[in-house]
Amino acid sequence: MSLLEVENLRTYFYTQEGIVQAVDGVSFDVERGETLGLVGESGAGKSVTVKSLLGLINPPGKVVDGTVRFDGRDLTACSERELRREVRGSEISFVFQDPMSALNPVFTVGNQIAEIVEYHTDRTEAEARDRAVELLDDVGIPDPEQRVDQYPHEFSGGMRQRALIAMALSCNPKLIIADEPTTALDVTIQAQILNLFDEIQEEYDTSVVYVTHDLGVVREVCDRVAVMYLGKVVEHAPYDELYRNPRHPYTQSLLRSVVRPDERADDLDPIAGTMPSAIDPPSGCRFRTRCPVAIDDCARVEPPRVDVGPNHDAACILHEDEYGYDEPALHERGRP
Numbered sequence: 001m002s003l004l005e006v007e008n009l010r011t012y013f014y015t016q017e018g019i020v021q022a023v024d025g026v027s028f029d030v031e032r033g034e035t036l037g038l039v040g041e042s043g044a045g046k047s048v049t050v051k052s053l054l055g056l057i058n059p060p061g062k063v064v065d066g067t068v069r070f071d072g073r074d075l076t077a078c079s080e081r082e083l084r085r086e087v088r089g090s091e092i093s094f095v096f097q098d099p100m101s102a103l104n105p106v107f108t109v110g111n112q113i114a115e116i117v118e119y120h121t122d123r124t125e126a127e128a129r130d131r132a133v134e135l136l137d138d139v140g141i142p143d144p145e146q147r148v149d150q151y152p153h154e155f156s157g158g159m160r161q162r163a164l165i166a167m168a169l170s171c172n173p174k175l176i177i178a179d180e181p182t183t184a185l186d187v188t189i190q191a192q193i194l195n196l197f198d199e200i201q202e203e204y205d206t207s208v209v210y211v212t213h214d215l216g217v218v219r220e221v222c223d224r225v226a227v228m229y230l231g232k233v234v235e236h237a238p239y240d241e242l243y244r245n246p247r248h249p250y251t252q253s254l255l256r257s258v259v260r261p262d263e264r265a266d267d268l269d270p271i272a273g274t275m276p277s278a279i280d281p282p283s284g285c286r287f288r289t290r291c292p293v294a295i296d297d298c299a300r301v302e303p304p305r306v307d308v309g310p311n312h313d314a315a316c317i318l319h320e321d322e323y324g325y326d327e328p329a330l331h332e333r334g335r336p
């Protein structure tokens with residue numbers, strides 16, 4: 001049994017402009033001790049997906065369908081109180097993109113970590129403080145004994161992100177959900193934080209869902225990847241396999257749009273057009289308005305995810321038997 005099993009998740013926002021189908025039938029799972037990357041352009045539905053897992057969607061948003069099974073427990077059937085006391089921050093914790101908004105400026109970093117430890121465990125105040133020092137040390141903050149009593153504004157951006165990761169680790173969660181945790185950081189610090197995630201996994205054997213729009217980041221940390229486009233998972237595979245053998249035209253375009261170590265930035269080939277609105281998404285395949293190899297039938301049927309290799313699936317009509325998948329032609333037509 002996987003640690004996390006998400007099946008057919010649908011989260012809609014009922015706005016004045018119409019119903020935003022932000023997440024529309026998303027399924028994936030996460031094994032114990034592995035890192036799953038959730039990748040896609042801005043607006044693909046990555047953040048809404050991970051917030052939905054933990055009941056963090058507020059009106060006008062609503063999880064309208066699907067199941068989220070975590071460690072054998074159906075989270076969609078849990079009350080807000082159960083989620084707060086027994087799941088969020090203890091079994092599953094979050095690391096957000098913007099550490100400044102996640103840290104409270106009027107309390108010391110140590111206080112904020114200790115508070116979580118006290119809330120979720122039976123440690124005393126003094127023990128919780130010791131644990132905070134230990135955690136700051138674990139995430140590579142120098143002089144943790146002094147730093148523990150400092151306020152968030154006394155930390156640099158990279159250190160604040162480390163502090164947030166320390167908070168996320170404070171109750172030995174089984175799963176950490178990290179939503180673009182390095183986007184606001186410069187490249188060197190970003191690399192350090194990615195290394196830290198690697199170390200954490202080795203030491204704590206935590207599973208991680210790592211949300212990012214950056215396939216380069218995925219390469220650093222992820223075992224498997226689910227690629228999202230306009231509220232759907234369009235391809236899913238182990239990272240090496242996805243990188244070597246992408247089978248969905250969107251993934252192929254995404255890979256062509258990132259700098260590889262052997263390429264120069266001006267060889268980049270950005271994806272044409274922009275993602276359509278999730279209020280009235282294209283019929284059939286949602287990628288068809290930008291797909292370089294679309295055929296007429298793509299507008300008629302929504303392609304299901306079909307197996308295209310071991311542990312590898314893609315949702316493209318061209319993989320269905322009656323169409324036949326002509327890989328060289330696809331690549332050729334995809335490259336102008």
Ligand SMILES: Nc1ncnc2c1ncn2[C@@H]1O[C@H](COP(=O)(O)OP(=O)(O)OP(=O)(O)O)[C@@H](O)[C@H]1O
Pocket residue numbers: 013015020022040041042043044045046047048049060061213278
């Ligand atoms: N509170 C809300 N009300 C209405 N629509 C929303 C709300 N939150 C998100 N959406 C819509 O849901 C869709 C998915 O948004 P989401 O934030 O999950 O994207 P994302 O993949 O995380 O993008 P990014 O990379 O920019 O963070 C978008 O169309 C967004 O406009």
Ligand code: SF4
Pocket residue numbers: 248249250285286287288289291292293294295298303315316317318
């Ligand atoms: S189903 Fe059609 S439009 Fe969608 S990715 Fe495949 S070829 Fe392109």
Ligand SMILES: [Mg+2]
Pocket residue numbers: 046047048179
């Ligand atoms: Mg997001």
